[in-house]
Amino acid sequence: MSSTLSVSMPAVNNTDRSAIAPLQVPDRLLLGPGPSNADPTVVAAMNHQPIGHLDPAYLQMMDEVQTLLRYAWQTRNPMTFPIAGTGSAAMEATLANTVEPGDKVLVGVKGYFGHRLVDMASRYQADVSTLHKPWGEVFSLSELRQGLETHRPQILALVHAETSTGVCQPLEGVGELCREFDCLLLVDTVTSLGGVPIFLDEWGVDLAYSCSQKGLSCPPGISPFTLSSRAVEKLQQRAAKVPNWYLDATLLAKYWGRDRTYHHTAPVNLTFALREALRLLAEEGLEARWQRHQQTAQKLWTGLADLGLTCHVDAAYRLPTLTTVRVPDGVEAKAVIRQLLTEYNLEIGGGLGELAGKVWRIGLMGHNSQPEKVETLLHALKQVLAV
Numbered sequence: 001m002s003s004t005l006s007v008s009m010p011a012v013n014n015t016d017r018s019a020i021a022p023l024q025v026p027d028r029l030l031l032g033p034g035p036s037n038a039d040p041t042v043v044a045a046m047n048h049q050p051i052g053h054l055d056p057a058y059l060q061m062m063d064e065v066q067t068l069l070r071y072a073w074q075t076r077n078p079m080t081f082p083i084a085g086t087g088s089a090a091m092e093a094t095l096a097n098t099v100e101p102g103d104k105v106l107v108g109v110k111g112y113f114g115h116r117l118v119d120m121a122s123r124y125q126a127d128v129s130t131l132h133k134p135w136g137e138v139f140s141l142s143e144l145r146q147g148l149e150t151h152r153p154q155i156l157a158l159v160h161a162e163t164s165t166g167v168c169q170p171l172e173g174v175g176e177l178c179r180e181f182d183c184l185l186l187v188d189t190v191t192s193l194g195g196v197p198i199f200l201d202e203w204g205v206d207l208a209y210s211c212s213q214k215g216l217s218c219p220p221g222i223s224p225f226t227l228s229s230r231a232v233e234k235l236q237q238r239a240a241k242v243p244n245w246y247l248d249a250t251l252l253a254k255y256w257g258r259d260r261t262y263h264h265t266a267p268v269n270l271t272f273a274l275r276e277a278l279r280l281l282a283e284e285g286l287e288a289r290w291q292r293h294q295q296t297a298q299k300l301w302t303g304l305a306d307l308g309l310t311c312h313v314d315a316a317y318r319l320p321t322l323t324t325v326r327v328p329d330g331v332e333a334k335a336v337i338r339q340l341l342t343e344y345n346l347e348i349g350g351g352l353g354e355l356a357g358k359v360w361r362i363g364l365m366g367h368n369s370q371p372e373k374v375e376t377l378l379h380a381l382k383q384v385l386a387v
């Protein structure tokens with residue numbers, strides 16, 4: 001039997017030698033659109049043996065993560081917990097749970113992630129309509145009002161921090177507008193949580209999600225998710241089951257709530273990491289954290305101008321966590337990215353979609369939002385661009 005197996009089994013031969021060599025991970029400074037470097041104490045928090053996902057110590061940790069997440073988002077929503085998956089899983093969870101076939105979903109598209117929301121909503125058979133703005137601009141309240149008047153959606157979806165363009169969509173007043181039109185407000189806070197002011201309850205946000213690997217400085221794979229009581233009501237009034245078993249919030253809430261009913265095996269080590277990342281955020285304090293991000297970004301913007309480079313987004317709407325810089329004429333965007341990585345161990349991002357080849361994307365998120373990291377980047381950029 002073993003000889004038959006050895007014939008059909010793919011063998012590890014000499015050409016695969018690197019695959020059986022001990023793991024080697026290069027040490028990179030991640031100043032792109034994500035992942036960002038994890039805080040060293042967050043990495044240390046992962047370095048434990050797993051414990052059972054129903055162990056009393058773990059259950060307590062889950063409660064603490066929920067408390068810390070509510071603080072980070074400034075919400076009292078009981079249904080607030082992380083989803084096992086990256087930001088896109090939490091994004092999909094918001095739509096999977098609240099969209100019923102034929103529901104009208106209006107998406108404000110002003111970048112790449114707006115398009116992803118459109119794609120996901122349509123897969124749950126929403127009747128999707130869109131509002132558009134050029135990549136690098138934001139929606140005004142009157143444009144949103146007009147959109148709600150025209151389309152009368154059940155859900156309005158907006159990206160708070162559009163990582164593809166570097167704009168921060170103002171959200172003050174949007175929640176009130178949505179209530180006037182009896183509509184839920186869904187907001188992508190993937191690149192804003194932990195770096196940019198967010199007040200979910202004060203702003204009347206009903207559905208929100210984020211990720212771990214950007215402003216929270218945690219490795220990817222576990223993603224904050226929250227529903228307001230209005231959103232939970234819509235979930236409870238569904239005619240049919242949530243069409244996605246893994247992301248069904250009614251099942252997940254039984255595990256995160258008092259019942260503690262097994263749903264899937266929690267990524268316990270990622271929970272350790274997220275708890276530590278959120279603890280660090282609480283220890284620093286939200287206001288200090290937001291201020292630090294603003295000051296570090298300001299230093300970057302000044303330094304880029306000194307190098308003769310131009311930011312793509314108007315200063316009034318510029319995200320402190322992600323800056324888009326225009327690629328100067330005659331410079332090949334990809335070659336600069338490659339050189340920064342190979343010669344400086346430094347990662348920045350290229351443009352997506354409409355902005356491909358036209359901008360670089362520089363992230364200063366969480367642990368990486370520090371003046372020394374800006375200096376390192378500016379120094380490397382100056383040499384690579386020879387300016």
Ligand SMILES: *Cc1c(COP(=O)(O)O)cnc(C)c1O
Pocket residue numbers: 034086087088089091113159161162163164188190191211220
């Ligand atoms: C990164 C990002 C996502 C997707 O998150 P993943 O963790 O990559 O799945 C969604 N929305 C925005 C605005 C993002 O920046």
